[in-house]
Amino acid sequence: MSKSLVVLDLGSTTACCAPLSGGALSAGQAEQIAPLLKALADPVRLRLMSLVASSAGGEACVCDLTGAFDLSQPTISHHLKVLHEAGLLERDKRGVWVYYRARTQALASLGTLIGSPER
């Protein structure tokens, strides 16, 4: 239900700056985090994320994204859906066009968890 609203609820084990090295992950935590990484673990989706995240205004229209790949429109739509359902992209339909925006907070949490640089 409210599952995708909670982007990363890591309890107390991984407080603020504790990456993987900060303590053994529980099975539950691992199964909560893995889907996020899985969503990101594809070259096309990685590029989509970076395209959206680095776009002017922080958002990008599907019509622009589709042209950046040698893939069919449904395939791009599929990848965007995966990223959206993982909670990494926000969707915003305006008229005929759909705009996607990166959830930078989710990305930051993930990045910190994987390996926050020294300190």
Added chain:
Amino acid sequence: MSKSLVVLDLGSTTACCAPLSGGALSAGQAEQIAPLLKALADPVRLRLMSLVASSAGGEACVCDLTGAFDLSQPTISHHLKVLHEAGLLERDKRGVWVYYRARTQALASLGTLIGSPER
């Protein structure tokens, strides 16, 4: 050949603190990074990484890791191999036992790339 030696060669586009939002990833960069995320995008491998990384001395024996899961020994061995070949784990055979050690540098690079927290 020397492929797994270079953990993350991200050229100049993603200098030090530039995550996905720091500029569009090239197709080549994306295909270089995705395998690392793919290796990490599994609950068992996530837990393995965290177990190894948070072990005393920074390393863990396979014999200890196997007992932490309800999985067969070959399956654990397989996951460790995946992490090793991705360049996320170092292997060190000492006598009859094999010890794995986390490549914290690789983890840090990945974490920074995905989403370095503000600044």
Added chain:
DNA sequence: CTGAGACATCGACGGCTGTCTATCTGTGAC
């Protein structure tokens, strides 16, 4: 040399995933 134990490799199998084409839905122009 022989046996036991720690890991790795092999081959198989079911399920998931990325891609496509075809089609559906919704929005704005006329």
Added chain:
DNA sequence: GTCACAGATAGACAGCCGTCGATGTCTCAG
């Protein structure tokens, strides 16, 4: 209303992935 266009959905199909049991390899003890 009707047409064109943006995007999503559906169904199909090939290839990859996680898991297993069986077996192989290496190392040490005796």
